[in-house]
Amino acid sequence: MTRRNKILLGIAIAAVAGLTAWALRPQPVSVETAEATRGAFEQAVSDDGQTRVRDRFVIAAPLAGQLERIQLEVGDPVKQAQIVAELTPTAPAFLDARTQRELRERIGAVEAQLARARAETLKAQAQRDHARADLERQTRLSKEGFISQTVRDQAELSLRVAERAREAARFAEEAARHELAQARAALTRYEKNASSGAPAAKWPVTSPVAGVVLKVMQKSEGAVALGAPLMEIADPRTLEAVVDVLSQEAVAVRPGMPARLELGQGIAPVAARVRLVEPAAFTKVSALGVEEQRVNVVLDFAESLERVRTLGDGFRVEAHIIVYSQQNALKVPVGALFREGAGWAVFTLDGERARKRALKVPRRNGVEALVEDGLKEGERVVVYPSDALKDGARVEVRSPR
Numbered sequence: 001m002t003r004r005n006k007i008l009l010g011i012a013i014a015a016v017a018g019l020t021a022w023a024l025r026p027q028p029v030s031v032e033t034a035e036a037t038r039g040a041f042e043q044a045v046s047d048d049g050q051t052r053v054r055d056r057f058v059i060a061a062p063l064a065g066q067l068e069r070i071q072l073e074v075g076d077p078v079k080q081a082q083i084v085a086e087l088t089p090t091a092p093a094f095l096d097a098r099t100q101r102e103l104r105e106r107i108g109a110v111e112a113q114l115a116r117a118r119a120e121t122l123k124a125q126a127q128r129d130h131a132r133a134d135l136e137r138q139t140r141l142s143k144e145g146f147i148s149q150t151v152r153d154q155a156e157l158s159l160r161v162a163e164r165a166r167e168a169a170r171f172a173e174e175a176a177r178h179e180l181a182q183a184r185a186a187l188t189r190y191e192k193n194a195s196s197g198a199p200a201a202k203w204p205v206t207s208p209v210a211g212v213v214l215k216v217m218q219k220s221e222g223a224v225a226l227g228a229p230l231m232e233i234a235d236p237r238t239l240e241a242v243v244d245v246l247s248q249e250a251v252a253v254r255p256g257m258p259a260r261l262e263l264g265q266g267i268a269p270v271a272a273r274v275r276l277v278e279p280a281a282f283t284k285v286s287a288l289g290v291e292e293q294r295v296n297v298v299l300d301f302a303e304s305l306e307r308v309r310t311l312g313d314g315f316r317v318e319a320h321i322i323v324y325s326q327q328n329a330l331k332v333p334v335g336a337l338f339r340e341g342a343g344w345a346v347f348t349l350d351g352e353r354a355r356k357r358a359l360k361v362p363r364r365n366g367v368e369a370l371v372e373d374g375l376k377e378g379e380r381v382v383v384y385p386s387d388a389l390k391d392g393a394r395v396e397v398r399s400p401r
Contacts, residue, residue, distance in 0.1 A: 028394040028395055028396040029386065029388050029389050029393055029394065029395050029396065030396050030397075030398050031354070031382045031385065031389065031396070031397060031398065032382070032384065032397070032398050033349060033380045033381060033382055033383060033397055034332065034333050034336060034380065034381055034383045035378060035379070035381075036330060036332050036375050036376065036377055036378065036379050036380075036381060037330075037377065038328050038329065038330055038331070038377050039328070039331065040325065040326070040327050040328075040329070041325065041326045041329035041331050041363070041365075041368060041370050042322050042365065043322070043323055043324040043325070043364070043365045043370075044259075044260075044320040044323060045245055045249045045252065045253060045320075045321045045323055046318070046319065046320045046321070046366070047243050047244065047246075047319060048243070048317070048318055048319070049241050049242050049243030049244065049297075049299075049316075049317050049318075049319050050241070050314055050316055050317060051239050051240070051241050051242075051311065051312070051315045051317060052239070052240060052241075052242055052313055052314065053214070053235065053236060053240075054234075054238045054239070054240050055209075055234060055235070055238060056233075056234045057207075057208055057209055057211070057232065057233045057234060058229050058231075058232050059084060059205060059207065059208075059230050059231050059232075059233060060227050060228060060230060061085075061087060061205070061226060061227060061228045061230060062203070062205065062226075063087065063203060064090065064223075064224065064225050064226045065087035065088055065089055065203065065224065066087065066088045066089065066090050066222070066223055066224075067086075067087055067218060067221060067222055067224045068085070068086045068087070068202075068221055069219065069220055069221045070084065070085050070216055070218070070219055070230065070231065072084055072213050072216065072231070073213065073216070074213050074215065074216060075212060075213060076212065076213045077210075077211075078210060078211055078212065078233055079207070079210050080207060081206050081207065082206060082207050083204045083205065083206055084205055084206065084230070085204075085205040085230050085231075086202045086204055086205065087202065087205065087224070088201070088202050088203070089201070090223055103183065107180065107183045110176065110179045110180040110183045113176045113179065114176035114177055117169065117172045117175075117176040118173055120169040120173070121166065121169040121170050121172075121173050123169070124165045124166035124168070124169040124170075125166050127162045127165065127166070128159070128162035128165070128166045130162070131155070131158045131159040131161075131162040132159055132162075134155050134158065134159075135155040135158070135159045138151060139152060139155075205230065209233065209235075211233045211234050211235045211236075212233065212234065212235065212236050213231055213232070213233055214231075214233065214234055215231060215232040216230070216231045217229045217231060234313070236312050236313060237305065239301060239305065239311065239312075239313070240275070240299060240300055240301070241272060241298070241299040241301070241317050241319060242296050242297070242298055242299075243297045243299065243317075243319040243321075244282075244294040244295065244296050244297075245294060245295060245297055245321075246292060246294060246295075247281045247293040247294060247295050250277060250281075250295040252323045253274060253297055253321055253323060254274065254277070255274050255275060255277065256273060256274060257273070257274045257321055257322060257323060258271070258272075258273055258302070258321075258322045259271075259272040259273060259299055259319055259320060259321040259322060260272065260319070260320045260322075261299065261317045261318070261319055261320075262317065262318040262320070263308060263311060263315070267308060268307075269320075270301060270302075270308065271301075271302040272299040272302050273300055273302045274297060274298070274299055274321060275300045276297070277295060277296075278295055278296040278297070278298070280295075281293045281294060281295045282294060282295075282296075297319075299319060324363060326370065329370050330370070330371045330372075330375065330376075330377055331368040331369060331370055331371060332346065332369055332371055332375065333369070333381075333383055334364055334365070334367060334368060334369050335384045336369075336381040336382060336383045336385075337359070337361065337364075337369055338385060340358055343359070343360070344359050344360075344361045345358045345359060346359055346375070346381045347381065347382035347389060347391075348380065348381055348382075349380045349381075349382070349395065352394050352395060352396075353392055353394060353395065354382060354385075354389055354391065354392070354393050355391060355392065356391040357374055358374055359371055359373070359374035359375055360372040360373040360374055382395070
Protein backbone atom coordinates (compact mmCIF):
# COMPACT_ATOMS: atom_id res chain seq x y z
CA MET A 1 0.00 0.00 0.00
CA THR A 2 1.40 3.33 -1.03
CA ARG A 3 1.90 6.21 1.32
CA ARG A 4 -0.90 8.12 -0.35
CA ASN A 5 -3.41 5.28 0.21
CA LYS A 6 -2.42 4.99 3.89
CA ILE A 7 -3.11 8.67 4.43
CA LEU A 8 -6.54 8.42 2.77
CA LEU A 9 -7.40 5.35 4.89
CA GLY A 10 -6.48 7.15 8.10
CA ILE A 11 -8.58 10.14 7.14
CA ALA A 12 -11.56 7.89 6.45
CA ILE A 13 -11.20 6.08 9.76
CA ALA A 14 -10.95 9.38 11.65
CA ALA A 15 -14.04 10.69 9.87
CA VAL A 16 -16.04 7.58 10.75
CA ALA A 17 -14.93 7.81 14.39
CA GLY A 18 -15.90 11.46 14.53
CA LEU A 19 -19.34 10.80 13.05
CA THR A 20 -19.87 7.93 15.50
CA ALA A 21 -18.89 10.11 18.47
CA TRP A 22 -21.17 12.89 17.26
CA ALA A 23 -24.09 10.50 16.81
CA LEU A 24 -23.60 8.96 20.27
CA ARG A 25 -23.24 12.23 22.16
CA PRO A 26 -25.95 12.95 24.88
CA GLN A 27 -29.00 14.63 23.37
CA PRO A 28 -30.53 17.66 25.12
CA VAL A 29 -33.71 16.96 27.11
CA SER A 30 -36.78 18.74 25.78
CA VAL A 31 -38.41 20.68 28.62
CA GLU A 32 -41.18 23.19 29.23
CA THR A 33 -40.44 26.16 31.48
CA ALA A 34 -42.28 28.77 33.53
CA GLU A 35 -41.20 31.93 35.26
CA ALA A 36 -41.15 32.58 39.01
CA THR A 37 -43.46 35.55 39.50
CA ARG A 38 -44.80 37.73 42.29
CA GLY A 39 -48.47 38.24 42.99
CA ALA A 40 -51.36 37.30 45.25
CA PHE A 41 -51.22 33.76 46.67
CA GLU A 42 -54.21 31.98 48.15
CA GLN A 43 -54.57 28.61 49.80
CA ALA A 44 -58.14 27.36 49.86
CA VAL A 45 -60.17 24.38 51.00
CA SER A 46 -62.37 23.50 48.05
CA ASP A 47 -65.31 21.12 47.88
CA ASP A 48 -68.87 20.78 46.64
CA GLY A 49 -71.89 21.79 48.67
CA GLN A 50 -75.44 23.00 48.30
CA THR A 51 -77.61 25.92 49.29
CA ARG A 52 -80.38 25.70 51.84
CA VAL A 53 -82.87 28.10 53.39
CA ARG A 54 -81.90 29.17 56.87
CA ASP A 55 -85.33 28.74 58.48
CA ARG A 56 -87.50 25.96 57.05
CA PHE A 57 -91.01 25.42 58.39
CA VAL A 58 -92.78 22.10 57.84
CA ILE A 59 -96.55 22.47 58.26
CA ALA A 60 -98.05 19.22 59.58
CA ALA A 61 -101.58 18.04 60.21
CA PRO A 62 -102.57 19.08 63.77
CA LEU A 63 -105.04 16.17 63.96
CA ALA A 64 -106.06 13.12 61.97
CA GLY A 65 -108.76 13.72 59.39
CA GLN A 66 -109.72 14.13 55.77
CA LEU A 67 -107.51 16.64 53.95
CA GLU A 68 -109.16 18.74 51.28
CA ARG A 69 -107.18 19.36 48.09
CA ILE A 70 -104.47 21.96 48.63
CA GLN A 71 -104.79 24.81 46.14
CA LEU A 72 -101.32 26.29 46.68
CA GLU A 73 -98.53 25.51 44.22
CA VAL A 74 -94.76 25.44 44.68
CA GLY A 75 -93.48 29.01 44.53
CA ASP A 76 -96.73 30.66 45.66
CA PRO A 77 -96.29 33.39 48.30
CA VAL A 78 -97.89 32.78 51.68
CA LYS A 79 -98.76 35.34 54.35
CA GLN A 80 -98.52 34.76 58.07
CA ALA A 81 -101.70 33.17 59.51
CA GLN A 82 -102.98 32.43 55.98
CA ILE A 83 -105.08 29.27 55.66
CA VAL A 84 -103.04 26.79 53.60
CA ALA A 85 -105.12 23.63 54.11
CA GLU A 86 -108.39 22.43 55.65
CA LEU A 87 -109.22 19.22 57.49
CA THR A 88 -112.62 17.61 57.99
CA PRO A 89 -113.54 14.61 60.18
CA THR A 90 -112.72 11.25 58.68
CA ALA A 91 -115.71 9.16 57.55
CA PRO A 92 -116.18 5.82 59.38
CA ALA A 93 -115.47 2.55 57.62
CA PHE A 94 -118.14 0.78 55.54
CA LEU A 95 -120.33 -1.69 57.43
CA ASP A 96 -121.33 -5.09 56.03
CA ALA A 97 -124.82 -6.58 56.53
CA ARG A 98 -123.77 -8.74 59.46
CA THR A 99 -122.13 -5.85 61.31
CA GLN A 100 -125.13 -3.61 60.69
CA ARG A 101 -127.52 -6.24 62.12
CA GLU A 102 -125.25 -6.79 65.12
CA LEU A 103 -125.25 -3.05 65.79
CA ARG A 104 -129.05 -2.88 65.49
CA GLU A 105 -129.41 -5.80 67.90
CA ARG A 106 -127.00 -4.08 70.24
CA ILE A 107 -129.19 -0.99 70.12
CA GLY A 108 -132.20 -3.12 71.09
CA ALA A 109 -130.29 -4.70 73.96
CA VAL A 110 -129.14 -1.32 75.25
CA GLU A 111 -132.71 0.06 74.99
CA ALA A 112 -133.85 -2.86 77.16
CA GLN A 113 -131.08 -2.14 79.65
CA LEU A 114 -132.17 1.50 79.73
CA ALA A 115 -135.79 0.47 80.43
CA ARG A 116 -134.63 -1.85 83.21
CA ALA A 117 -132.48 0.93 84.69
CA ARG A 118 -135.48 3.27 84.67
CA ALA A 119 -137.54 0.64 86.45
CA GLU A 120 -134.79 0.16 89.03
CA THR A 121 -134.72 3.93 89.53
CA LEU A 122 -138.45 4.04 90.15
CA LYS A 123 -138.18 1.07 92.53
CA ALA A 124 -135.36 2.72 94.47
CA GLN A 125 -137.32 5.96 94.61
CA ALA A 126 -140.35 4.14 96.01
CA GLN A 127 -138.20 2.40 98.64
CA ARG A 128 -136.72 5.76 99.60
CA ASP A 129 -140.17 7.31 100.02
CA HIS A 130 -141.28 4.37 102.16
CA ALA A 131 -138.18 4.64 104.34
CA ARG A 132 -138.74 8.39 104.78
CA ALA A 133 -142.37 7.88 105.84
CA ASP A 134 -141.33 5.11 108.24
CA LEU A 135 -138.69 7.40 109.81
CA GLU A 136 -141.27 10.14 110.37
CA ARG A 137 -143.60 7.67 112.06
CA GLN A 138 -140.82 6.26 114.24
CA THR A 139 -139.78 9.78 115.22
CA ARG A 140 -143.31 10.60 116.50
CA LEU A 141 -143.55 7.36 118.45
CA SER A 142 -140.13 7.96 119.98
CA LYS A 143 -141.17 11.40 121.22
CA GLU A 144 -144.28 9.87 122.87
CA GLY A 145 -142.16 7.15 124.51
CA PHE A 146 -143.67 4.17 122.73
CA ILE A 147 -140.38 2.96 121.09
CA SER A 148 -136.76 3.06 122.04
CA GLN A 149 -134.04 5.25 120.48
CA THR A 150 -132.49 2.17 118.87
CA VAL A 151 -135.56 1.56 116.71
CA ARG A 152 -135.53 5.20 115.59
CA ASP A 153 -131.81 4.97 114.64
CA GLN A 154 -132.57 1.85 112.64
CA ALA A 155 -135.22 3.78 110.67
CA GLU A 156 -132.70 6.58 109.91
CA LEU A 157 -130.20 4.01 108.62
CA SER A 158 -132.82 2.46 106.35
CA LEU A 159 -133.57 5.91 104.85
CA ARG A 160 -129.91 6.59 104.09
CA VAL A 161 -129.53 3.17 102.46
CA ALA A 162 -132.63 3.78 100.34
CA GLU A 163 -131.29 7.20 99.20
CA ARG A 164 -127.94 5.69 98.17
CA ALA A 165 -129.75 2.91 96.31
CA ARG A 166 -131.79 5.51 94.45
CA GLU A 167 -128.61 7.42 93.46
CA ALA A 168 -127.01 4.18 92.23
CA ALA A 169 -130.09 3.39 90.16
CA ARG A 170 -130.07 6.91 88.68
CA PHE A 171 -126.38 6.56 87.67
CA ALA A 172 -127.09 3.16 86.12
CA GLU A 173 -129.91 4.73 84.10
CA GLU A 174 -127.58 7.54 82.92
CA ALA A 175 -124.93 5.00 81.89
CA ALA A 176 -127.50 3.00 79.94
CA ARG A 177 -128.61 6.20 78.18
CA HIS A 178 -124.99 6.91 77.09
CA GLU A 179 -124.52 3.34 75.92
CA LEU A 180 -127.63 3.68 73.79
CA ALA A 181 -126.30 6.89 72.22
CA GLN A 182 -122.97 5.17 71.57
CA ALA A 183 -124.65 2.20 69.93
CA ARG A 184 -126.71 4.46 67.69
CA ALA A 185 -123.62 6.53 66.77
CA ALA A 186 -121.79 3.37 65.67
CA LEU A 187 -124.49 2.80 63.06
CA THR A 188 -124.40 6.29 61.57
CA ARG A 189 -122.09 7.49 58.77
CA TYR A 190 -120.33 10.76 58.24
CA GLU A 191 -122.69 12.99 56.25
CA LYS A 192 -123.89 16.57 56.06
CA ASN A 193 -126.27 17.91 58.61
CA ALA A 194 -129.66 16.84 57.31
CA SER A 195 -131.57 19.65 58.95
CA SER A 196 -129.43 22.65 57.88
CA GLY A 197 -127.55 21.20 54.91
CA ALA A 198 -124.32 22.76 56.22
CA PRO A 199 -121.14 20.74 55.81
CA ALA A 200 -119.39 19.22 58.77
CA ALA A 201 -117.02 21.44 60.73
CA LYS A 202 -113.63 22.12 59.16
CA TRP A 203 -110.31 22.61 60.89
CA PRO A 204 -108.21 25.30 59.17
CA VAL A 205 -104.43 24.84 59.01
CA THR A 206 -102.59 28.17 58.94
CA SER A 207 -99.03 29.19 58.11
CA PRO A 208 -96.92 30.28 61.10
CA VAL A 209 -94.76 32.63 58.99
CA ALA A 210 -94.75 34.57 55.73
CA GLY A 211 -92.75 33.01 52.91
CA VAL A 212 -92.95 30.91 49.78
CA VAL A 213 -94.11 27.33 49.30
CA LEU A 214 -91.03 25.16 48.75
CA LYS A 215 -92.68 21.75 48.60
CA VAL A 216 -96.19 20.25 48.82
CA MET A 217 -96.03 16.75 50.29
CA GLN A 218 -99.71 15.88 49.75
CA LYS A 219 -101.48 17.80 47.04
CA SER A 220 -104.62 15.73 46.54
CA GLU A 221 -107.51 15.11 48.90
CA GLY A 222 -107.13 12.17 51.21
CA ALA A 223 -106.97 10.94 54.78
CA VAL A 224 -103.96 12.07 56.80
CA ALA A 225 -102.64 10.94 60.14
CA LEU A 226 -101.83 13.15 63.09
CA GLY A 227 -98.54 14.94 62.42
CA ALA A 228 -98.37 14.07 58.72
CA PRO A 229 -96.31 16.72 56.85
CA LEU A 230 -98.36 18.74 54.37
CA MET A 231 -95.97 21.36 52.95
CA GLU A 232 -92.72 23.26 53.49
CA ILE A 233 -92.64 27.05 53.70
CA ALA A 234 -89.59 29.33 53.91
CA ASP A 235 -88.18 32.62 52.70
CA PRO A 236 -86.04 31.61 49.68
CA ARG A 237 -83.88 34.75 49.93
CA THR A 238 -82.52 33.79 53.36
CA LEU A 239 -80.07 31.31 51.88
CA GLU A 240 -76.89 29.80 53.23
CA ALA A 241 -74.48 27.24 51.81
CA VAL A 242 -73.47 23.96 53.46
CA VAL A 243 -70.21 22.36 52.33
CA ASP A 244 -68.94 19.04 53.66
CA VAL A 245 -65.12 19.04 53.73
CA LEU A 246 -62.62 16.45 54.90
CA SER A 247 -62.02 16.58 58.63
CA GLN A 248 -58.25 16.93 58.02
CA GLU A 249 -58.93 20.13 56.06
CA ALA A 250 -61.69 21.39 58.36
CA VAL A 251 -59.22 21.89 61.23
CA ALA A 252 -57.77 24.84 59.29
CA VAL A 253 -61.15 26.51 58.76
CA ARG A 254 -62.28 29.18 61.22
CA PRO A 255 -65.50 31.23 61.47
CA GLY A 256 -65.12 34.55 59.68
CA MET A 257 -62.84 33.26 56.91
CA PRO A 258 -63.71 34.55 53.41
CA ALA A 259 -64.89 32.22 50.68
CA ARG A 260 -66.00 32.16 47.04
CA LEU A 261 -69.00 30.24 45.78
CA GLU A 262 -69.12 29.21 42.13
CA LEU A 263 -72.72 28.72 41.02
CA GLY A 264 -72.31 27.74 37.37
CA GLN A 265 -70.87 28.65 33.99
CA GLY A 266 -71.16 32.28 32.98
CA ILE A 267 -71.90 33.46 36.52
CA ALA A 268 -69.27 35.35 38.50
CA PRO A 269 -68.38 33.80 41.87
CA VAL A 270 -70.37 35.05 44.86
CA ALA A 271 -68.55 36.22 47.99
CA ALA A 272 -69.32 34.36 51.21
CA ARG A 273 -68.02 34.03 54.74
CA VAL A 274 -67.73 31.07 57.13
CA ARG A 275 -70.33 31.25 59.89
CA LEU A 276 -70.04 27.84 61.53
CA VAL A 277 -67.86 24.75 61.51
CA GLU A 278 -70.02 22.01 62.97
CA PRO A 279 -68.41 20.30 65.98
CA ALA A 280 -69.28 16.75 64.92
CA ALA A 281 -68.03 14.86 61.86
CA PHE A 282 -69.79 12.07 59.97
CA THR A 283 -68.74 9.19 57.75
CA LYS A 284 -69.35 9.46 54.02
CA VAL A 285 -68.47 6.96 51.29
CA SER A 286 -66.75 8.60 48.33
CA ALA A 287 -67.36 7.79 44.66
CA LEU A 288 -64.38 5.40 44.83
CA GLY A 289 -65.92 3.51 47.73
CA VAL A 290 -63.57 4.96 50.38
CA GLU A 291 -64.98 5.89 53.78
CA GLU A 292 -64.16 9.50 54.66
CA GLN A 293 -64.69 11.58 57.77
CA ARG A 294 -66.31 14.86 56.77
CA VAL A 295 -67.49 18.00 58.55
CA ASN A 296 -70.23 20.43 57.52
CA VAL A 297 -69.11 24.04 57.11
CA VAL A 298 -71.93 26.63 56.97
CA LEU A 299 -71.34 29.74 54.83
CA ASP A 300 -73.29 32.99 54.75
CA PHE A 301 -73.56 34.98 51.54
CA ALA A 302 -71.56 38.21 51.88
CA GLU A 303 -73.24 40.03 48.99
CA SER A 304 -76.70 40.54 47.59
CA LEU A 305 -78.19 37.77 45.46
CA GLU A 306 -80.08 40.13 43.16
CA ARG A 307 -77.91 39.17 40.18
CA VAL A 308 -78.72 35.47 40.68
CA ARG A 309 -82.46 35.64 41.25
CA THR A 310 -82.99 32.02 40.22
CA LEU A 311 -80.77 30.67 43.01
CA GLY A 312 -82.87 28.68 45.45
CA ASP A 313 -82.92 25.90 48.01
CA GLY A 314 -80.85 22.79 47.29
CA PHE A 315 -78.74 24.27 44.43
CA ARG A 316 -75.25 22.82 43.95
CA VAL A 317 -72.29 25.15 44.58
CA GLU A 318 -68.53 24.78 44.48
CA ALA A 319 -66.98 26.47 47.50
CA HIS A 320 -63.44 27.75 47.92
CA ILE A 321 -62.73 28.69 51.54
CA ILE A 322 -59.63 30.93 51.77
CA VAL A 323 -57.59 29.66 54.73
CA TYR A 324 -54.43 31.68 53.86
CA SER A 325 -53.65 34.62 51.58
CA GLN A 326 -50.56 36.75 50.94
CA GLN A 327 -49.97 39.68 48.63
CA ASN A 328 -46.74 40.17 46.61
CA ALA A 329 -45.74 36.55 47.20
CA LEU A 330 -43.09 34.74 45.15
CA LYS A 331 -44.68 31.71 43.54
CA VAL A 332 -44.03 28.98 40.99
CA PRO A 333 -46.31 26.37 39.37
CA VAL A 334 -46.92 23.29 41.49
CA GLY A 335 -45.95 21.16 38.47
CA ALA A 336 -42.35 22.36 38.78
CA LEU A 337 -41.87 20.89 42.28
CA PHE A 338 -40.53 17.45 43.07
CA ARG A 339 -39.47 15.80 46.28
CA GLU A 340 -35.85 16.02 47.40
CA GLY A 341 -35.59 14.11 50.66
CA ALA A 342 -37.99 15.71 53.12
CA GLY A 343 -38.15 18.98 51.20
CA TRP A 344 -38.92 20.30 47.75
CA ALA A 345 -36.70 21.14 44.78
CA VAL A 346 -36.93 22.46 41.21
CA PHE A 347 -34.78 22.51 38.08
CA THR A 348 -33.76 26.01 37.02
CA LEU A 349 -32.24 27.07 33.68
CA ASP A 350 -28.54 28.01 33.57
CA GLY A 351 -27.97 28.72 29.89
CA GLU A 352 -28.50 25.38 28.18
CA ARG A 353 -28.09 23.40 31.38
CA ALA A 354 -30.58 22.39 34.09
CA ARG A 355 -29.55 23.00 37.68
CA LYS A 356 -31.27 21.36 40.63
CA ARG A 357 -32.09 23.74 43.47
CA ALA A 358 -33.71 23.12 46.85
CA LEU A 359 -36.59 25.39 47.83
CA LYS A 360 -38.43 26.29 51.01
CA VAL A 361 -42.13 25.89 50.18
CA PRO A 362 -44.38 26.42 53.23
CA ARG A 363 -47.72 26.39 51.38
CA ARG A 364 -49.25 25.10 48.15
CA ASN A 365 -52.59 25.12 46.43
CA GLY A 366 -53.80 23.21 43.43
CA VAL A 367 -52.00 25.48 40.95
CA GLU A 368 -49.20 27.43 42.63
CA ALA A 369 -46.65 27.06 45.42
CA LEU A 370 -45.45 29.81 47.76
CA VAL A 371 -41.63 30.12 47.78
CA GLU A 372 -39.91 31.58 50.83
CA ASP A 373 -36.29 30.83 49.96
CA GLY A 374 -34.16 29.35 47.17
CA LEU A 375 -35.46 31.25 44.14
CA LYS A 376 -35.60 34.77 42.78
CA GLU A 377 -38.24 36.56 40.80
CA GLY A 378 -37.83 36.15 37.05
CA GLU A 379 -35.89 32.88 37.16
CA ARG A 380 -37.23 30.15 34.93
CA VAL A 381 -38.01 26.66 36.23
CA VAL A 382 -38.73 23.41 34.45
CA VAL A 383 -42.37 22.37 34.60
CA TYR A 384 -43.21 18.65 34.92
CA PRO A 385 -39.55 17.43 34.82
CA SER A 386 -39.08 13.88 33.55
CA ASP A 387 -36.91 11.14 35.08
CA ALA A 388 -34.39 11.71 32.29
CA LEU A 389 -33.57 15.19 33.57
CA LYS A 390 -30.53 15.30 35.87
CA ASP A 391 -28.55 18.06 37.49
CA GLY A 392 -26.34 19.66 34.83
CA ALA A 393 -28.07 17.98 31.89
CA ARG A 394 -28.37 19.84 28.62
CA VAL A 395 -31.92 21.00 27.91
CA GLU A 396 -33.89 22.26 24.97
CA VAL A 397 -36.84 24.52 25.74
CA ARG A 398 -39.99 23.60 23.90
CA SER A 399 -42.03 26.33 22.37
CA PRO A 400 -45.38 26.79 24.13
CA ARG A 401 -48.33 25.38 22.25
